[in-house]
Amino acid sequence: MTVYKAPVEDVTFLLDDVFQIDRYNNLPGFSDASPDVRAAILEEAAKFAEKVLHPLNHSGDQEGCTRHDDGRVTTPAGFKDAFRQMADGGWLGLSGPAEFGGQGLPVTLSQTVNEFMISANMAFSMYGGLTMGAMAALLVHGSDQQKTTFVPNMMTGKWAGTMNLTEPQCGTDLGLMRTKAVKQADGNYKISGTKIFISGGEQDLTENIVHLVLARIEGAPAGIKGVSLFVVPKRKLNADGSPGEANGVSCGSIEHKMGIHGNSTCVLNFDNAVGTLVGEENKGMQAMFVMMNEARLGVGVQGLAQSEVAYQNAVAYARERLQGRALTGAQAKDKPADPIIVHPDIRRTLMSIRAFNEAARALVVWTSLKSDVAHRSDDAKERQAADDHMGLLTPVVKGMLTDVGFANAVAAQQVYGGHGYIQETGVEQFVRDARIAMIYEGANGIQALDLVGRKLPKDGGRAMTAFFNEVAAFAKENGGNDDLKPFVAPLSASLQHLQQATMWLMQNALAKPDNAGAASTDYLHLFGLVALAYMWARMAKTAQDKLAQGADQPYLKTKLVTGKFFVERMLPETALRLARIQAGAATMMELPAEAF
Numbered sequence: 145m146t147v148y149k150a151p152v153e154d155v156t157f158l159l160d161d162v163f164q165i166d167r168y169n170n171l172p173g174f175s176d177a178s179p180d181v182r183a184a185i186l187e188e189a190a191k192f193a194e195k196v197l198h199p200l201n202h203s204g205d206q207e208g209c210t211r212h213d214d215g216r217v218t219t220p221a222g223f224k225d226a227f228r229q230m231a232d233g234g235w236l237g238l239s240g241p242a243e244f245g246g247q248g249l250p251v252t253l254s255q256t257v258n259e260f261m262i263s264a265n266m267a268f269s270m271y272g273g274l275t276m277g278a279m280a281a282l283l284v285h286g287s288d289q290q291k292t293t294f295v296p297n298m299m300t301g302k303w304a305g306t307m308n309l310t311e312p313q314c315g316t317d318l319g320l321m322r323t324k325a326v327k328q329a330d331g332n333y334k335i336s337g338t339k340i341f342i343s344g345g346e347q348d349l350t351e352n353i354v355h356l357v358l359a360r361i362e363g364a365p366a367g368i369k370g371v372s373l374f375v376v377p378k379r380k381l382n383a384d385g386s387p388g389e390a391n392g393v394s395c396g397s398i399e400h401k402m403g404i405h406g407n408s409t410c411v412l413n414f415d416n417a418v419g420t421l422v423g424e425e426n427k428g429m430q431a432m433f434v435m436m437n438e439a440r441l442g443v444g445v446q447g448l449a450q451s452e453v454a455y456q457n458a459v460a461y462a463r464e465r466l467q468g469r470a471l472t473g474a475q476a477k478d479k480p481a482d483p484i485i486v487h488p489d490i491r492r493t494l495m496s497i498r499a500f501n502e503a504a505r506a507l508v509v510w511t512s513l514k515s516d517v518a519h520r521s522d523d524a525k526e527r528q529a530a531d532d533h534m535g536l537l538t539p540v541v542k543g544m545l546t547d548v549g550f551a552n553a554v555a556a557q558q559v560y561g562g563h564g565y566i567q568e569t570g571v572e573q574f575v576r577d578a579r580i581a582m583i584y585e586g587a588n589g590i591q592a593l594d595l596v597g598r599k600l601p602k603d604g605g606r607a608m609t610a611f612f613n614e615v616a617a618f619a620k621e622n623g624g625n626d627d628l629k630p631f632v633a634p635l636s637a638s639l640q641h642l643q644q645a646t647m648w649l650m651q652n653a654l655a656k657p658d659n660a661g662a663a664s665t666d667y668l669h670l671f672g673l674v675a676l677a678y679m680w681a682r683m684a685k686t687a688q689d690k691l692a693q694g695a696d697q698p699y700l701k702t703k704l705v706t707g708k709f710f711v712e713r714m715l716p717e718t719a720l721r722l723a724r725i726q727a728g729a730a731t732m733m734e735l736p737a738e739a740f
């Protein structure tokens with residue numbers, strides 16, 4: 145019913161030409177990802193996403209997950225087999241370390257594969273996504289024994305991972321957490337409490353589930369500083385490491401929700417469940433942050449992925465649906481009406497989604513490349529700069545790509561008119577599925593506060609200054625190139641807006657923190673627009689260079705037109721965002737609560 149074709153050509157352009165990832169062959173794993181290997185992996189991933197996962201997207205949505213009386217949860221028909229195929233295909237361990245059974249390839253490559261899988265079936269892809277996040281946290285903060293016990297089994301998809309933060313009284317404010325951990329004589333802990341909204345908390349895909357759980361050790365300090373991280377397997381492990389008797393964790397219920405029906409969202413009751421500490425006591429948030437950063441980038445990719453699949457379907461519909469005539473006269477004279485793709489307003493919608501998707505994809509690749517450098521370079525300075533970039537861009541990728549990804553799914557639905565509101569066409573599922581990405585992994589309002597309150601001022605603004613300098617240097621270097629002017633001049637203007645906004649915050653938010661809170665979402669979007677404009681300028685430069693070298697590909701010409709649309713019609717939004725930021729918090733905060 146719906147269509148999906150993985151954007152392999154676009155990803156190849158980014159990896160090979162724009163970011164030239166072969167330049168990073170000095171980093172571990174990069175030389176193994178030679179152009180041929182990359183092409184083969186992308187082709188296989190595309191096939192798996194298009195032929196195995198996409199056909200299960202609608203049926204998974206319709207069927208959803210079921211909790212049985214004995215607490216078991218079954219996933220939709222076909223998910224178990226698809227999960228086995230994903231695990232056997234090595235997709236979970238694509239960029240995992242070889243010593244734990246992974247293939248050690250760059251995250252830059254695995255994130256592009258993730259996009260394909262999420263577009264094809266977001267609910268399904270979450271089971272693997274959370275497993276990868278849990279592995280990342282264990283690899284950084286786990287003991288050697290925790291790593292060797294859990295990670296290889298997760299890398300091969302025998303076991304899955306989950307992330308347990310949320311409780312009924314505690315979502316954003318994790319300092320309110322009540323789940324408690326009691327130390328035992330053998331060094332283990334017994335965990336008791338209730339976690340809610342746990343994605344993949346119970347399922348029938350794997351023989352064991354590795355729950356990473358935040359809890360408060362008896363006597364720990366109040367608030368967020370008294371929270372520790374534990375690993376709690378669903379089934380306790382026998383002496384030989386195989387899953388044995390049930391641990392004290394059970395699924396009390398599953399949520400009936402707006403979208404991602406194929407992913408089980410569970411209430412998990414921990415009743416003296418046996419777990420081991422990950423990292424140090426009361427340093428749980430530090431350990432969990434590794435998983436959350438990983439997951440936040442992944443959630444940003446969800447926004448892009450839903451925007452992409454919604455776009456592809458809207459284009460297919462707009463080519464077929466016949467309504468009205470083109471303003472310039474009939475185009476399809478043999479038909480009773482023209483396809484709606486002739487109408488400028490339909491094109492405005494499609495071009496807006498497309499221009500966002502292509503730049504957002506570039507931003508994901510760029511940020512993933514920094515993640516690889518931050519984790520794999522042996523040069524401490526290079527690692528620090530890459531880590532700065534990751535810290536700064538993570539809330540932007542998460543917040544902006546999911547806000548706009550959802551808006552784009554709605555815009556794609558609009559192309560269908562009333563048929564988009566009817567379940568049969570399938571486009572309304574993209575809207576429902578995309579919506580959650582704005583909420584979990586830290587609601588987008590919190591991402592904006594993280595950017596403005598933490599990431600901007602961190603280390604005296606080092607990350608922000610590096611970003612500004614990089615964009616300004618590109619603009620300076622290419623400012624004299626007439627062909628690039630349509631990209632570079634608006635990029636410079638938008639950078640100025642961002643710098644003005646940053647200055648305004650420095651002058652007005654320190655003494656009045658409400659000014660920072662009131663500005664934060666607009667600032668995040670302003671930042672995101674500049675980052676996307678920078679991606680467009682780099683893509684345009686690469687496309688022009690390739691055309692000048694004699695490459696005559698319609699793909700490159702389309703790229704340039706799409707980029708021009710972005711700078712002409714989408715980038716001017718930076719002026720609006722700046723004006724809102726500079727309006728300050730006074731009016732927003734004036735009314736008493738009872739006046740609302």
Ligand SMILES: Cc1cc2nc3c(=O)[nH]c(=O)nc-3n(C[C@H](O)[C@H](O)[C@H](O)COP(=O)(O)OP(=O)(O)OC[C@H]3O[C@@H](n4cnc5c(N)ncnc54)[C@H](O)[C@@H]3O)c2cc1C
Binds near residue numbers: 344
């Ligand atoms: C389908 C689904 C899957 C999920 N999966 C998981 C999972 O696997 N593991 C897990 O642990 N959790 C999971 N969650 C929980 C999710 O991460 C939380 O719902 C989210 O973090 C928000 O918490 P909350 O719902 O309690 O909202 P609240 O914290 O109550 O926030 C409500 C609103 O207030 C805003 N707000 C709160 N505090 C502030 C502040 N200081 N300043 C400004 N605005 C503020 C928020 O942005 C939000 O808009 C899932 C949720 C859903 C719906």
